[in-house]
Amino acid sequence: MIYYITSILLVLIGMYAVLVKKNLIKIVIGLSIVDNGIHLLLIAIGYVKNGTAPIFSKAGLQPNQMVDPVPQALVLTAIVIGLAVTAVALSLIIRLYDHHKTLNINKIRKLKW
Amino acid sequence: MRKVIAILLLIIIGYYSIDTILKIPFGEGVKGVGKHYLESTIKETGAVNSVTAIVVSYRGFDTLGEVTVLFLAATGLGAILYDKKGKKRSLQNASLIVKTSSKIIYPLIALLGAYVFVHGHLTPGGGFQGGAIIATGVLLMFISYRSFETNHKALSIIESLAGMTFVTIGFAGLIYGTSFLQNILPFGIPGELFSAGIIPLIYVAVGFKVGAELTALLDNLLKTIK
Amino acid sequence: MSWLMIIVVVLSVVLIIAALFAVYQKDLLLAVIGTSAVSVVLSVLFYILQAPDVALTEAAIGVALTTIIFVITIKKTKRFEE
Numbered sequence: 001m002i003y004y005i006t007s008i009l010l011v012l013i014g015m016y017a018v019l020v021k022k023n024l025i026k027i028v029i030g031l032s033i034v035d036n037g038i039h040l041l042l043i044a045i046g047y048v049k050n051g052t053a054p055i056f057s058k059a060g061l062q063p064n065q066m067v068d069p070v071p072q073a074l075v076l077t078a079i080v081i082g083l084a085v086t087a088v089a090l091s092l093i094i095r096l097y098d099h100h101k102t103l104n105i106n107k108i109r110k111l112k113w
Numbered sequence: 114m115r116k117v118i119a120i121l122l123l124i125i126i127g128y129y130s131i132d133t134i135l136k137i138p139f140g141e142g143v144k145g146v147g148k149h150y151l152e153s154t155i156k157e158t159g160a161v162n163s164v165t166a167i168v169v170s171y172r173g174f175d176t177l178g179e180v181t182v183l184f185l186a187a188t189g190l191g192a193i194l195y196d197k198k199g200k201k202r203s204l205q206n207a208s209l210i211v212k213t214s215s216k217i218i219y220p221l222i223a224l225l226g227a228y229v230f231v232h233g234h235l236t237p238g239g240g241f242q243g244g245a246i247i248a249t250g251v252l253l254m255f256i257s258y259r260s261f262e263t264n265h266k267a268l269s270i271i272e273s274l275a276g277m278t279f280v281t282i283g284f285a286g287l288i289y290g291t292s293f294l295q296n297i298l299p300f301g302i303p304g305e306l307f308s309a310g311i312i313p314l315i316y317v318a319v320g321f322k323v324g325a326e327l328t329a330l331l332d333n334l335l336k337t338i339k
Numbered sequence: 340m341s342w343l344m345i346i347v348v349v350l351s352v353v354l355i356i357a358a359l360f361a362v363y364q365k366d367l368l369l370a371v372i373g374t375s376a377v378s379v380v381l382s383v384l385f386y387i388l389q390a391p392d393v394a395l396t397e398a399a400i401g402v403a404l405t406t407i408i409f410v411i412t413i414k415k416t417k418r419f420e421e
Contacts, residue, residue: 020116028410036377036381046143049140072392086185237392
């Protein structure tokens with residue numbers, strides 16, 4: 001129960017950084033925090049009380065006392081794609097700084113080519 | 114003004130989200146597709162790790178898409194930061210303690226990364242984790258020594274060969290008569306190293322590809338510092 | 340209250356404080372350290388929720404690679420916000 005509230009609070013903090021802040025790097029930091037919050041929510045939904053990890057390491061483990069393996073496979077893919085999006089966004093920021101010499105979104109909106 | 118509207122919007126979204134999500138039951142039993150995957154993962158694939166069996170064998174086509182997205186991101190970053198005059202890294206050399214100990218610890222990190230992606234079907238791990246560990250080891254050498262170079266041609270040849278190996282293993286299933294990415298090698302005894310059909314082969318190819326890609330990405334980023 | 344519930348409550352409070360610290364700092368280098376602190380605590384929470392694959396992936400990718408990409412970008416642009 002406490003996992004759900006924590007993950008929604010993380011999503012709200014990240015969205016506040018995307019909506020209000022004016023520096024471009026702060027906006028990308030907010031995007032990364034939103035990603036982390038959603039991953040926590042997905043794994044907390046697939047938890048079973050007194051369950052164990054979904055690996056048949058010993059000979060006598062029964063499959064009806066393990067946690068759900070499908071959300072873990074989804075989150076594994078999502079973490080790698082989050083890294084790819086952050087890397088491309090930061091390379092675009094480096095190019096923008098070389099051209100406009102500022103990182104404020106109000107000033108970049110007003111300058112024309 | 115903008116701050117007040119944003120905080121009001123976030124309070125409304127937060128209140129209704131928490132009200133809805135607290136109705137999801139926490140800690141119930143596994144139902145539906147997850148139950149079928151847990152019960153029949155040793156009979157149908159031969160792997161002991163259930164998450165690896167889902168990522169490579171049951172939903173293997175999505176893993177092919179994810180490898181493509183990572184390849185596109187690394188290529189896009191290299192294209193955006195392209196500079197015609199080749200630059201060298203201009204960081205300083207680190208101190209003597211860091212230089213000596215990073216030379217000792219770098220082969221151990223590479224060995225740990227290779228262990229993690231070879232044993233992907235027996236213990237927690239897999240191709241993506243092993244590739245990230247290898248890239249972190251190479252980054253340690255980049256930071257300590259100013260003159261540590263990697264061969265860009267060799268890295269791009271390794272990456273292309275590993276990607277083509279993945280697709281060729283998938284086509285072997287089509288040639289044999291069943292579907293794309295079907296498990297055609299014998300299963301063996303669950304719990305040994307040489308078991309579970311094509312799952313270790315696919316994870317070795319993915320581990321090499323991700324390791325080479327992330328190393329080239331870090332090299333491109335570090336070379337642009339003046 | 341068992342010991343595990345107390346540890347989970349303490350870790351969640353540390354998580355929220357680190358996220359607030361990362362959003363409200365003016366020095367961008369300290370904000371990046373806050374982001375990597377969120378990733379480390381999240382990796383421990385994934386282990387408590389019985390998901391070892393995801394904990395390994397988050398610790399390998401979220402802590403090492405994301406932090407180094409942010410630090411290289413800050414070095415090529417400004418360090419202080421505004």
